[in-house]
Amino acid sequence: MADAxxxxxxxxxxxxxxxxxxxxxxxxxxxxxxxPPADLAMTGPEPSGAxxxxxxxxxxxxxxxxxxxxxxxxxxxxxxxxLPDGVIVSELGQALIDHESLVRPRLYSLAGxxxxxxxxxxxxxxxxxxxxxxxxxxxxLPVETVLTATGATGRVFGRTLIIxxxxxxxxxxxxxxxPDLDGPVQASSVVExxxxxxxxxxxxxxxxxxxxxxxxxxxxxxxxxxxxxxxxNVTLGGDVxxxxxxxxxxxxxxxxxxxxxxxxTGNQHFEHxxxxxxxxxxxxxxxxxxxxxxxxxxxxxxxNLVVPPGAPGTDAYQTNRNLILTEGARADTIPFxxxxxxxxxxxxxxxxxxxxxxxxxxLMSRGVPELEAKHLIVYGFFQEVLDQISFGELxxxxxxxxxxxxx
Amino acid sequence: MPDPILKxxxxxxxxxxxxxxxxxxxxxxxxxxxxxxxxxGSGKSTLAYALAGHPRYEITGGSxxxxxxxxxxxxxxxxxxxxxxxxxxxxxxVPGVSVMNFLRTAVNASRGEEIPVREFAKLFKEKSALxxxxxxxxxxxxxxxxxxxxxxxxxxxxxxxLEPKFAILDETDSGLDVDALRIVSEGVNAQRGPDLGxxxxxxxxxxxxxxxxxxxxxxxxxxIAQTGGPELAEHLEDKGYVEFGSHEPANAPN
Numbered sequence: 001m002a003d004a005x006x007x008x009x010x011x012x013x014x015x016x017x018x019x020x021x022x023x024x025x026x027x028x029x030x031x032x033x034x035x036p037p038a039d040l041a042m043t044g045p046e047p048s049g050a051x052x053x054x055x056x057x058x059x060x061x062x063x064x065x066x067x068x069x070x071x072x073x074x075x076x077x078x079x080x081x082x083l084p085d086g087v088i089v090s091e092l093g094q095a096l097i098d099h100e101s102l103v104r105p106r107l108y109s110l111a112g113x114x115x116x117x118x119x120x121x122x123x124x125x126x127x128x129x130x131x132x133x134x135x136x137x138x139x140x141l142p143v144e145t146v147l148t149a150t151g152a153t154g155r156v157f158g159r160t161l162i163i164x165x166x167x168x169x170x171x172x173x174x175x176x177x178x179p180d181l182d183g184p185v186q187a188s189s190v191v192e193x194x195x196x197x198x199x200x201x202x203x204x205x206x207x208x209x210x211x212x213x214x215x216x217x218x219x220x221x222x223x224x225x226x227x228x229x230x231x232x233n234v235t236l237g238g239d240v241x242x243x244x245x246x247x248x249x250x251x252x253x254x255x256x257x258x259x260x261x262x263x264x265t266g267n268q269h270f271e272h273x274x275x276x277x278x279x280x281x282x283x284x285x286x287x288x289x290x291x292x293x294x295x296x297x298x299x300x301x302x303x304n305l306v307v308p309p310g311a312p313g314t315d316a317y318q319t320n321r322n323l324i325l326t327e328g329a330r331a332d333t334i335p336f337x338x339x340x341x342x343x344x345x346x347x348x349x350x351x352x353x354x355x356x357x358x359x360x361x362x363l364m365s366r367g368v369p370e371l372e373a374k375h376l377i378v379y380g381f382f383q384e385v386l387d388q389i390s391f392g393e394l395x396x397x398x399x400x401x402x403x404x405x406x407x
Numbered sequence: 408m409p410d411p412i413l414k415x416x417x418x419x420x421x422x423x424x425x426x427x428x429x430x431x432x433x434x435x436x437x438x439x440x441x442x443x444x445x446x447x448g449s450g451k452s453t454l455a456y457a458l459a460g461h462p463r464y465e466i467t468g469g470s471x472x473x474x475x476x477x478x479x480x481x482x483x484x485x486x487x488x489x490x491x492x493x494x495x496x497x498x499x500x501v502p503g504v505s506v507m508n509f510l511r512t513a514v515n516a517s518r519g520e521e522i523p524v525r526e527f528a529k530l531f532k533e534k535s536a537l538x539x540x541x542x543x544x545x546x547x548x549x550x551x552x553x554x555x556x557x558x559x560x561x562x563x564x565x566x567x568x569l570e571p572k573f574a575i576l577d578e579t580d581s582g583l584d585v586d587a588l589r590i591v592s593e594g595v596n597a598q599r600g601p602d603l604g605x606x607x608x609x610x611x612x613x614x615x616x617x618x619x620x621x622x623x624x625x626x627x628x629x630x631i632a633q634t635g636g637p638e639l640a641e642h643l644e645d646k647g648y649v650e651f652g653s654h655e656p657a658n659a660p661n
Contacts, residue, residue, distance in 0.1 A: 357462070362499040363509075365459050366565065367487035367517035376512060380503025380548070 007104060008096045015113035015122035022116050034300040034332065035271040039240045041186035041214040042120060047154035050183030050212055056148055058177075063393055065089075065141040070127035072153045084137050092128025092159055102132055107161055110192040110220035110248065117216050117244075121188045125159040131172055133199075135165040142171040142204075142391060147189065149178040149213060155186040162193040162201065166224075169200040171390060176205075177237075181212030184239070190218045195227040197251060202230045202390055208401055209237035217243040219258075223283070225251030232389055233272070234398050235262040236405060240269045247276040249283035249311075260289040261385040263378070263402050264297035264329075271300040274318075278306065278341075282313035290385055291322045292378040293329040294406070304336040305346050314344040322352040323381060325374050375406055412437040412474055412573045412604050413458075419468030420450075420457040427453040429629035430469065435573070435622075438601040442615055443608045444643060445626035446653035451608045452496060454626070455577040459493035460486045474572065488517055490572030494562035494579050500550040506561070507531070507545035510568055517569045534567040538594050556587035563594040574598075575606045580614035592617030612644040612657050627651040 004012065024043060027036025037043050061067050066089040067079040075091050083089060088099060095103050113122035129145040147158045164170050174191060187209070195201045205219060215238050221229040231245050247256035262270050276285035291299050301320040322331035333350030355374045363373035382402060389395040413435040420428035428450050435441050445451050457464040458471060460483035471478040473491055481489070501509070510531065515521050522530075535544065538560045550558055559579050566574050576595070580588055595618050599605060607618060615623075615637070623639040625632045625648075632651055633639065643657040 356499075358499045359501050361459075361461050361483060362495070362501070363513075364483035365461075365487055365493050365495075366509075366513035366569065367484050368512055369484045369516065370482070372512070372516070373484075376504055376509070377501060380501055383503030383548075 004093065004096055005100060011108060011113070012123060015119045018113055018119040019116070019123055022119060025116055035240065035242045035269065037116070039214065039269065040216050040242060041184050042117065042216060047184045047186055049153050050151040050181040050185055052151035052179045052181050054179040056177045056179055058146055059397065063141060063391070064144050065139055067144045067146065068129050069146040069148065070158065071148045072150055073126040073156055075127065082141065084139065086134040086137060087139060088130065088132035089143050090130045092130045092161060093126070095130035095161075099130065099132065102163060103130060103161060106163065106192065106194055110222055111190045111218050117188065117218060118190070121157055121159060121190045121218070124155070124188070125157040125190070127156065127158040129160045131160070131162045131170065133164045133168040133170045136167045138168065139170040142173050142394070144173040144175060146175045146177065147187070149181070149185050149187065149209070151178070151181040151183075151185060151212070153185070155188070157187070158189040160189070160191040162191070162203070164193070164195045164199040164201045166196045167198045168196075171202040171204070173204045173206065173394065175208065176215065177208045178210045178213055180210035183212055184214055185212055187213055187215040187238075189215070191220065193221045193229065195221065195223050195229045197225040197227060199224065200228045203232070204389060204394065205231070205233045205243070206398060206401075207233070207235045207237055207241055207243070209241075211239055213238040213241075215241045217241070219243065219245035220248065221246070221256060222248045222250050223254035223256050226253040227251055228255040230257045230259065230388065232385065233258070233260040234401075235260070235270050235272070236401055238268070242271040242273070244273045245275070247285055249276065249278045249280055249285055252280045252282045254280065254283045256283070256285045257388070258287045259385045259388050261382045261402070262289070262291040262299060263382075263405055264291070264299050265294045265405055266297060267295070268297045269299070271302070273302045275304045275306060276316060277308075278311040278314045278316065279308065281311050283311070284315045285317070287318040288385065289320045290381055291320075291331060292325055292381065293322060293331050294325040296328045298330045300332045300334075301350065302334045302336065303348065303350070304338060305348060307339045307341045307344050307346065309340045311341045312343040314341060314346065316344070316346045318348040320350045321381070323378055324352060324354050325378065375403070379403060410437065410475070411435055413606070414472040415469070417469035418454075418457070418466065418471060420453055421465050421467045422453065422463055426467065427629055428457065431626075431629070431631055433624060433631055435604050435606060437572070438604050439621040440599055440605045440607065440618065441622045441624060442620040442640060443606055443624050443626055444610065444612075444640065444657065446648040446651065446655040447610065449626045450629040451626050452577055455493055455575045455608055458575060459483060459491065484516065487569075487571075488519065492566050492569060492571035492574040494559070494566060494574060494576045496578040496581060498550045498558045498562055502548055502551055504549045505545065506547055506549055509549050510565065513565065514568055530568060534564055537567065537597065538564045539590050540564065555582040556584065559583055559591055560587065560594070563591050567594060567598060571603065573604045573606070575608065577608045578610065579607070580609055580611065588614060588617060610655070610657065612640045615640045625651065627653070
């Protein structure tokens with residue numbers, strides 16, 4: 001990364017100072033009781049590099065407009081395949097210098113550094129991506145970033161900043177991958193996205209790590225007037241993963257959706273904390289997360305619809321459904337509401353259940369063995385989320401990745 | 408006479424600890440089509456589920472041999488792999504699972520090996536045309552939003568693809584209009600023969616006008632009360648189940 005301009009260096013200094021000043025998280029805090037920060041390798045000494053088994057093969061760039069790939073924080077040359085005029089896809093460290101007027105007002109504005117995970121990322125991120133889509137421009141193919149950990153370093157820190165201007169349209173994919181690692185490696189990622197009036201952004205986050213990875217992910221989206229933002233998060237890999245998407249409806253008439261699926265097997269532990277905040281009237285938000293849990297895995301969903309005073313006409317929904325596939329697997333679901341405006345439509349639901357016996361019998365009566373029948377039902381259960389991904393090829397790849405977990 | 412594909416002896420079945428079947432004796436030689444008739448609550452569907460291996464239907468006595476093997480020892484998937492098929496009265500919806508994905512998984516499972524994609528596509532095209540399905544049907548989610556007729560035709564399509572040795576059709580005629588009943592019956596007739604025997608479970612005689620049975624059994628209160636030829640069905644058409652102590656008619660309600 002090139003030398004950061006003074007304002008960016010100062011932010012980094014402050015973040016580093018905050019790390020010392022902020023109280024150490026013990027895991028006794030209400031927000032952290034399900035996933036102690038120590039399990040995310042956020043406290044204690046930085047993990048040393050771990051050996052790896054195998055390597056990661058990246059999918060072809062076919063069907064992408066651009067790709068930025070980072071290995072252990074080191075960027076490969078950007079692959080710009082087909083970008084319309086005015087669209088910027090750049091390494092974020094370089095964008096701090098080249099595109100200060102665009103980056104400076106927004107970077108750290110949705111996800112700052114006054115809390116520990118935020119400060120950690122702000123102090124250390126190196127694998128950064130900047131995506132800018134100017135007014136009215138429609139990017140037809142997705143921009144993709146890939147963060148790869150090889151185990152050579154003890155941590156990988158990524159940061160993505162996306163700006164979609166008025167009436168513009170884009171899809172961005174953030175992909176997190178590694179081979180199975182012999183020891184713990186800490187990952188941190190922050191995605192900030194801004195969708196201006198009438199703009200449209202689809203963001204897909206795919207957490208496909210191998211074993212050993214401990215990942216804290218923050219996803220924040222701001223939607224302007226009549227803008228649409230869709231965050232789709234797919235968590236399949238890593239030992240301990242905590243994902244915190246927050247959708248800010250900053251403009252009236254905006255439409256913000258956070259969709260997710262997770263499939264935890266073996267001894268995996270995933271926590272998703274998904275929030276929509278209605279800072280403007282007449283906005284729509286929908287949070288839908290679906291999970292399957294097998295073996296001794298454990299998942300946690302915390303969802304919250306926040307409607308402060310002054311947001312009449314809010315239309316907000318929240319649903320979390322979990323399927324327990326085997327004895328010993330566990331899921332917790334905590335759907336929450338904080339509503340301080342009177343004229344709103346809000347609903348929330350959380351459920352943990354088993355696969356329907358009649359569905360299992362129906363498939364078994366066609367010769368399909370029991371566990372395979374349950375998996376088929378689970379993939380069908382995930383389809384509601386996958387169907388929200390516009391690019392068929394990506395949808396198919398993620399469906400195949402979920403299937404590959406239990407092959 | 409060929410060996411029976413299905414030999415049921417003194418079968419007792421309980422559902423949630425309530426005895427439903429109280430000693431059923433029934434034998435179907437390979438390749439024959441038998442009808443199992445009876446009024447509501449006589450135990451016909453219980454027999455179907457018990458044979459297919461639904462875990463709620465507990466075999467508490469007697470035996471069932473399928474091709475000489477003890478069915479009670481097998482889970483539902485194993486029974487299907489041995490060539491037993493149940494066309495269900497109420498096919499279950501499985502959201503998000505496409506018909507194509509389901510059918511290919513089922514064919515692979517029952518064959519015990521992966522069918523090549525092209526071979527499957529050809530097979531699907533041929534059999535779905537037989538049952539008058541539009542090709543776009545394959546992208547729909549399993550039984551979700553299917554009409555009553557589509558569900559039943561889809562059951563028979565599965566039977567055509569899985570090529571079982573023996574099929575139980577549980578009230579396949581219920582809720583079908585004449586056209587759908589004709590399509591379903593033609594589907595069954597195209598498959599019946601020395602390699603496929605059937606047990607057609609029905610309350611009404613209507614479907615038996617399209618699929619002529621070799622033997623007709625009447626079930627009442629958890630036992631086989633009478634066995635005869637096709638003329639027994641005609642007799643029931645006229646008299647209903649009155650001589651078995653039920654006032655339900657057996658001629659078609661619609």
